[in-house]
Amino acid sequence: MQPIKVYNGRHGTGPNPWKVILVLAELDLPYQIEWIDYSESKEEPYVLLNPNGRLPAMVDPNNGVTLFESGAIINYIVDVYDKNYKLTYGDDRLAEKYQVQSWLMLQMSGQGPMFGQMVWFTYFHVEENLTTPLQRYTTETKRICSVIDNALRRRRAELNLSKEEPVWLVGEHYTYADLSFVMWNRILLNQSTPEDGKWEDEMPEFYKWHESLISLPAVNKVLELQAECIRTMKDSANEVRNRQADARKI
Numbered sequence: 001m002q003p004i005k006v007y008n009g010r011h012g013t014g015p016n017p018w019k020v021i022l023v024l025a026e027l028d029l030p031y032q033i034e035w036i037d038y039s040e041s042k043e044e045p046y047v048l049l050n051p052n053g054r055l056p057a058m059v060d061p062n063n064g065v066t067l068f069e070s071g072a073i074i075n076y077i078v079d080v081y082d083k084n085y086k087l088t089y090g091d092d093r094l095a096e097k098y099q100v101q102s103w104l105m106l107q108m109s110g111q112g113p114m115f116g117q118m119v120w121f122t123y124f125h126v127e128e129n130l131t132t133p134l135q136r137y138t139t140e141t142k143r144i145c146s147v148i149d150n151a152l153r154r155r156r157a158e159l160n161l162s163k164e165e166p167v168w169l170v171g172e173h174y175t176y177a178d179l180s181f182v183m184w185n186r187i188l189l190n191q192s193t194p195e196d197g198k199w200e201d202e203m204p205e206f207y208k209w210h211e212s213l214i215s216l217p218a219v220n221k222v223l224e225l226q227a228e229c230i231r232t233m234k235d236s237a238n239e240v241r242n243r244q245a246d247a248r249k250i
């Protein structure tokens with residue numbers, strides 16, 4: 001099998017390409033990261049792969065398939081390559097098969113955009129300290145975390161699991177839905193705490209779930225690779241940050 005190409009923005013701080021890479025790594029599939037500068041992402045030739053001009057895009061030379069949007073790419077990889085249902089459920093578990101989709105949709109429509117806007121208004125927006133949008137996106141971000149925290153608590157009770165056992169969003173094993181949340185949660189948990197306490201106290205199931213996910217060997221390996229890329233490569237996202245900083249001075 002030829003490696004699946006995943007386009008990533010130099011130097012790899014953006015979470016979305018890594019969501020795809022986590023799934024590829026979990027399925028032990030060969031992949032190759034194609035690095036581009038963020039400044040090249042809005043122009044041809046890249047927009048021929050991703051008309052939305054964002055990262056990631058995926059090219060699978062084995063089947064001649066080119067896709068954009070991380071959720072669609074994950075769906076494709078799992079449909080085509082996860083024949084043993086390591087990260088999903090088969091037609092004999094129809095409810096679970098589509099519940100996994102529900103959570104991926106929440107990740108794509110809720111977690112990604114809300115967390116993303118929170119980061120934007122914290123670090124990138126031209127006007128600094130705009131409290132209303134920041135409050136809105138921070139509240140939404142925490143609300144989504146608490147949706148997950150509550151769902152995991154209910155699952156633990158349904159499955160009668162002890163406090164020490166890991167619990168997952170759907171069924172009894174982790175799926176691509178759990179994995180899809182890792183990269184954004186990592187940014188959130190590394191940078192902030194809930195207003196009046198620690199994540200482990202305020203949202204214990206959410207916190208433990210994230211800890212279980214980042215301890216998975218394949219996930220851990222990808223996180224190390226990301227850290228290495230950030231350490232050793234040119235930071236093209238800095239160009240965006242500098243442009244914003246200049247605009248703030250005007």
Ligand SMILES: N[C@@H](CCC(=O)N[C@@H](CS)C(=O)NCC(=O)O)C(=O)O
Pocket residue numbers: 009013014015016017038041053054055056068069070071112
């Ligand atoms: N919904 C898209 C979001 C893609 C996205 O926003 N990617 C970021 C990198 S993680 C990006 O390209 N940012 C540059 C920009 O917004 O111009 C997906 O999940 O693929």
